[in-house]
Amino acid sequence: MRAASYDTYGGPEVLTIGERPDPPVGPDTVLVRARATSVNPVDWKIREGHLRGAYPHHLPIIPGWDVAGVVEAVGPSVRTGLRVGDEVWGYVRRDDVAHGTAAELVPAPERTVAHKPGSLSFEEAASVPLAGLTAYQALTEALDVGTGDRVLVHAASGGVGQLAVQIAVALGAEVVGTASPAHHELVRGLGASAVLDHRAGPVSGQLAAHGGPVDAVLDLVGGAALADAPRQVRDTARIASVIEPETVLGLGGRYVFVRPDRPGLDALADLVESGRLRVRVAHTFPLERIADAHRLSQEGSPGGKIAVTI
Numbered sequence: 001m002r003a004a005s006y007d008t009y010g011g012p013e014v015l016t017i018g019e020r021p022d023p024p025v026g027p028d029t030v031l032v033r034a035r036a037t038s039v040n041p042v043d044w045k046i047r048e049g050h051l052r053g054a055y056p057h058h059l060p061i062i063p064g065w066d067v068a069g070v071v072e073a074v075g076p077s078v079r080t081g082l083r084v085g086d087e088v089w090g091y092v093r094r095d096d097v098a099h100g101t102a103a104e105l106v107p108a109p110e111r112t113v114a115h116k117p118g119s120l121s122f123e124e125a126a127s128v129p130l131a132g133l134t135a136y137q138a139l140t141e142a143l144d145v146g147t148g149d150r151v152l153v154h155a156a157s158g159g160v161g162q163l164a165v166q167i168a169v170a171l172g173a174e175v176v177g178t179a180s181p182a183h184h185e186l187v188r189g190l191g192a193s194a195v196l197d198h199r200a201g202p203v204s205g206q207l208a209a210h211g212g213p214v215d216a217v218l219d220l221v222g223g224a225a226l227a228d229a230p231r232q233v234r235d236t237a238r239i240a241s242v243i244e245p246e247t248v249l250g251l252g253g254r255y256v257f258v259r260p261d262r263p264g265l266d267a268l269a270d271l272v273e274s275g276r277l278r279v280r281v282a283h284t285f286p287l288e289r290i291a292d293a294h295r296l297s298q299e300g301s302p303g304g305k306i307a308v309t310i
Helices: 041-047 122-126 129-142 159-170 181-189 203-210 223-227 245-250 262-273 287-299
Strands: 002-005 016-019 029-039 057-062 066-074 087-091 097-099 105-109 113-115 150-153 174-179 194-197 216-219 239-241 281-286 305-309
Touching (some): 002 287, 029 087, 041 057, 041 287, 066 122, 087 122, 087 262, 113 262, 122 281, 122 305, 129 159, 129 262, 159 174, 159 262, 174 181, 239 245, 281 287, 287 305
Parallel strands (some): 150 174, 150 216, 174 194, 216 239, 281 305
Antiparallel strands (some): 002 016, 002 057, 066 087, 087 113
16 A cells, blocks of 8 residues: 655654555454545654654554545454445544554544545545544533533634634534634634634733633643633633643643544534534645645644645
């Protein structure tokens, strides 16, 4: 099979495209013929070696966590109802880092994949699982967002933030987002009632003109935004962050580390099919240019998701 991989840690230039052995089909594995994947910030952090303390790493590494494609084979113990020929999407995370999703064939543990929403293209579908599950788990589990809540979403124009705004609105919440002025119209279009400029001083002070402290804060940036979070929210127990675990836990909030979750994927699919969750793919690259996709992600603020076609 053709795949992207790297056999040493470093910049985007370590990525190469070539032939790799076809993966086996394990007993509880769904083999997916990938049609698309996406690039998330975690991909370049792994490529540079920053996450070696979190997971065992085995070089050479095929990057990628998201996949959308067609079931090629099903292991004999799989009980999820998936069949050869089904279109699927998933967040394919294992207990080690080695065989990612930037490949023609992806061996996906059955817990990591589900039926793809029919209304999405493969590129759109591959842009949702990691970011969408991050937002969904933070909002529904860590923050318990429901009808009538006011929720502050930091970095609301980013890959996770755009989905978080829409999911929170679908849960019945009023959303205030933060973003640079160039992206304010985009965030309002996703359903936010107000958008604040994160560069215009502490967000806690800006909230005074928008109803004061909120009921829940979803932090996607860390740093000064997270340090200011106790003054942004009524109860610090309802701060959730995907960055700086020690900091958010020290504030009394929750750290969110996304996990594969088939029911979560099905819930996201329902939101997509009902028109309450739209996917914005800002850039698409062929597999041969995955290094450029990594560069764009690492530069920051791509304006949406970065898809890679396979």
